[in-house]
Amino acid sequence: MTALKKRAQALENQFARQAEVEFKAKVRGSKMIGRWAAYTMGLDDVEAYARTVAIKQVVEPHRLLELLRQDFSTAGVEVSQADIDSRMHDFVEQATAEIYAGR
Secondary structure, three states, rough: OOOOHHHHHHHHHHHHHHHHHHHHHHHHHHHHHHHHHHHHHHOOHHHHHEEEEEHHHHOOOHHHHHHHHHHHHHOOOOHHHHHHHHHHHHHHHHHHHHHHHHO
8 A cells, every 4th residue: 555545544534533523422412411401401301301312413413402492491491592502512522522531
């Protein structure tokens, strides 16, 4: 294998790894936001709700915020859009750090 092909293969592997980490971080971060939301709404089955949110992130990521806003509204809990956005960002960053740390 030539040096150029080795470099191309290394870049492809790096891209694939970054895509995998990004996907895992979004799912893990979604579970974290789901747990936070469930605790905030006072739900009994926190883990079930966290799984629902994580699945929504995978299946319909563009509808995740809508789901959270709707569920907060149904539960009668006032949470701002900025708070949800901020927490989602923080949780995805935390999840990314955990993945790179091997946790």
